[in-house]
Amino acid sequence: MFKILLRLKQYRQTYYSRRLLRQLDDRALSDIGVTRxxxxxxxxxxxxxxxxxELKDDNQSVLVAYSVVSLTLVAGLGLTFYLSF
Known part of the structure; x- marks a missing residue:
């Protein structure tokens, strides 16, 4: 489960960093040594x-928070479904 969460976190970080890279101006790109x-x-x-x-599990607390939130949502949905009948 933690490997999946780590992979999703990496995908999200990659998405946002590439989106930010697209918005950099020429001066900022030259500062980091990258051409347009x-x-x-x-x-x-x-x-x-x-x-x-190369995923690192250095952010274990974030993964625990994701797990707790997921478990809470699943338990809440299950309880709602159970009580609706």
Missing amino acids: SEAMREARRPFWDCKTD
């Missing part, structure tokens, strides 16, 4: 095209 064409090529890549093998 390199930035656009990277920004066009899909979010799932990232290195997920």
Whole structure:
């Protein structure tokens, strides 16, 4: 379960970072040493095209929070369904 959450977190971070990369101006791109064409090529890549093998579980508390929220939602839906009959 934690591997799936780590992968989803990585996908979300990749999506947002590529979206931000697309919005950088030429001065900011030159500060990080990237040309406009390199930035656009990277920004066009899909979010799932990232290195997920290098996932680190350094943010264990976030994963626990995701798990607790998911469990709460599932339990709440189950209880609502049970009480509706």
